[in-house]
Amino acid sequence: MNTTHLACSFLDINLDNTRETQTANIITCILNAVFSLITCMGNSVILHVIWKTRELHSPSFVLLFCLAASDLLVGLICQPFFVAYKVAELGNDFSVYCPLRMIHSISSWTTSGVSLVTLSAVSVDRLLALTLHLRYNTIVTVYRVLQTVFVLWILSITFVMLRFWMTSHWVLCPAVIFVLTFLVTALSTLKIFQIVRRHQRQIRQQHGVFKSTRLTCSSVENRLSPYFMFMVCS
Numbered sequence: 674m675n676t677t678h679l680a681c682s683f684l685d686i687n688l689d690n691t692r693e694t695q696t697a698n699i700i701t702c703i704l705n706a707v708f709s710l711i712t713c714m715g716n717s718v719i720l721h722v723i724w725k726t727r728e729l730h731s732p733s734f735v736l737l738f739c740l741a742a743s744d745l746l747v748g749l750i751c752q753p754f755f756v757a758y759k760v761a762e763l764g765n766d767f768s769v770y771c772p773l774r775m776i777h778s779i780s781s782w783t784t785s786g787v788s789l790v791t792l793s794a795v796s797v798d799r800l801l802a803l804t805l806h807l808r809y810n811t812i813v814t815v816y817r818v819l820q821t822v823f824v825l826w827i828l829s830i831t832f833v834m835l836r837f838w839m840t841s842h843w844v845l846c847p848a849v850i851f852v853l854t855f856l857v858t859a860l861s862t863l864k865i866f867q868i869v870r871r872h873q874r875q876i877r878q879q880h881g882v883f884k885s886t887r888l889t890c891s892s893v894e895n896r897l898s899p900y901f902m903f904m905v906c907s
Contacts, residue, residue, distance in 0.1 A: 681771035695763060702759045705752045712748030716741045732818045733802070736795050739822045743787045751781040779833055786829040786850060793854040794821065796861035803868050 719741040723729045758773035798818075802809050832850070836843045 681774055698759050698763055702756045705756050709748045709752035709756075712752065713745060716745040716748065720745065730815065732813045732815055733795075733798055735815050735818045736791060736798055736822070739818075740788060740791045740795070743784045743791065746780070746784050751777060751784060754780065779836075782833045782836075782847065783826075783829050786832065786847065787825055789851060789854045790825050790829070791822070793857040793861070794825075796858045796865075800861045800865055803865060 720738060723734050723738045723741075754773055754777035758770055758777055761767070761770040761773055798813065801813055805812055832846050835846065839846070
């Protein structure tokens, strides 16, 4: 089989030079170029709306703003560099292939990590809003949310940079982070579901009105679905 072996710092790459692989690379380049534009435009709209609307300057929407910002970076950096290193691979220009591939790898791992942890933070925020009641606005503030997101970015970058030294066992880091964030989101969503069920029982007892929990179950599935999407895409 016609293959090319490359060692790009922490990346050990075997390139398949068959016609089928080249065709697949061309298709993925076109798709990533298109989705890069869609990602940039969609998340830019979200960022603009939250930034311009003062009523949305709350801790919950700040988390959504930060999530949209990390997704915007995917469209601005990760996907363009993916297309760039694939084009270099198709042209057998390996002098620029390695730096482009490394930039893509570092940026994609960093933004994916931030997005996953931010999704968990959104679930925890909703749980705190239900459990803290009137104390929520004094404990969960915009400034503290921004501090938390800043720390998340620093930790994500640090974990990715460890790949330069932990070449063999580094893959355990994202695996552990994925499991922990999934558990936090699942447990937070389960707790929210239990609280809503308890409130519904209290409402039925007080007013004698039966309310279906179908909408609540749907929200649980929607909250966990991003993690299954990450599992399918990874």
